[in-house]
């Protein structure tokens with residue numbers, strides 16, 4: 001995908017903004033000259049009109065171009081940063097997603113990352129442009145009437161200090177607003193995802209009250225403070241922008257009566273003062289933006305600190321002949337011990353059943369095998385090498401797992417299986433036969449499905465198995481693979497699965513409460529409850 005080059009658009013915007021500025025100052029000077037000449041009794045000729053019109057059309061054209069750039073930059077900046085962080089998100093480890101809720105990550109992308117992208121793209125252009133505008137304006141004003149300029153600078157300087165203090169306060173408060181907005185977003189997300197349960201329990205009022213409490217007691221007070229600060233800021237700004245040019249003209253008139261200042265000069269001084277207060281205020285404003293950018297950048301950096309440094313180094317290693325499981329003790333953070341004193345091996349072709357009552361730690365053991373959980377007292381070895389030595393790429397080619405809850409993407413069934421990889425028609429037909437999916441494919445054709453729409457739980461389970469099986473790993477871990485299948489389909493599925501794994505030398509590790517699975521397995525590891 002081609003992303004427009006931000007740097008080029010920034011230069012384009014700055015270039016036309018400066019041209020626009022120069023046309024504007026040229027225009028002011030032209031007015032002063034024409035006015036002085038009119039007063040002196042000269043007439044305006046065709047050449048003068050031509051200069052006038054050229055400057056005017058230059059201003060319109062350059063204004064259009066620079067405005068287009070200013071409107072385009074936030075869009076590009078937002079897009080760039082979203083792509084950058086999405087790529088980073090996809091590389092994150094399992095523990096990252098345990099730490100942050102979906103709602104939090106979604107709101108991070110919608111709010112903070114988007115805003116940071118916009119500001120980062122537009123900030124340097126605004127800053128540079130306003131600095132140039134201020135320098136040019138100051139130079140013109142000083143040349144035009146230095147005594148008047150000094151009086152006005154003193155007033156502007158005072159307002160500048162005031163707005164700087166205010167803008168710092170606004171930036172600090174903005175961070176609090178973001179934090180509370182995220183909070184509210186998470187509560188709302190929970191209300192939506194749990195809505196079915198809430199309705200069953202007739203608890204709508206209880207949850208609405210919780211939402212309103214977060215909104216009224218936490219977010220609204222901070223937003224009110226923000227409104228108050230912004231009002232003070234804008235008031236100073238508007239008083240300055242309205243009063244300053246009039247003040248300039250007034251002082252100019254005094255100079256005129258005392259020392260005979262020309263009317264053309266008063267007019268151009270008035271126009272210059274009108275122009276100069278804008279960059280001054282905008283530069284104060286960019287300070288607010290700079291504070292916001294820095295804090296946002298730091299906040300996002302904190303979220304995206306890689307949790308587990310990727311120590312895995314081995315990419316090429318033969319197929320798995322032996323898997324050793326040595327677990328002295330495993331527990332999740334802040335939980336009691338789940339697994340303890342486990343030591344067994346699985347040889348190639350030695351299909352193994354992991355048995356035990358619900359909650360004993362079967363899925364946990366499987367996650368340890370997949371390397372998504374781990375710890376100092378747990379050792380998983382493939383061909384006598386610690387699993388931490390293997391890269392994720394190696395894992396994806398040699399050991400795969402089908403979760404207890406089937407995962408279906410919003411794609412067609414075939415796409416759900418291939419996930420963009422190319423498989424031969426023979427391979428596809430074979431997998432559809434093994435997982436009893438041919439009828440479902442015929443029924444749904446290329447229709448898009450997801451796990452809530454279009455597939456039963458048993459069908460979704462079979463699609464999830466097909467997705468992993470077609471990749472023919474050395475070891476396939478199946479967590480409760482037939483829990484949603486009827487007796488006939490279970491028995492057919494087991495027969496076909498047996499043929500498939502024998503043909504491709506795949507070793508199965510299965511957890512299931514269904515005794516029919518026993519016919520597939522050569523050893524059983526019985527997990528016992530620790531408490």
Ligand SMILES: Nc1ncnc2c1ncn2[C@@H]1O[C@H](COP(=O)(O)OP(=O)(O)OP(=O)(O)O)[C@@H](O)[C@H]1O
Nearest residue numbers: 332335338356357358359360361362363364365404
């Ligand atoms: N991410 C986690 N953080 C903390 N505790 C967890 C986590 N995942 C599972 N547990 C706890 O670990 C224990 C074992 O859970 P696990 O899912 O491994 O059991 P199981 O034997 O597969 O159960 P079932 O047969 O019902 O699927 C449970 O007490 C569960 O609450």
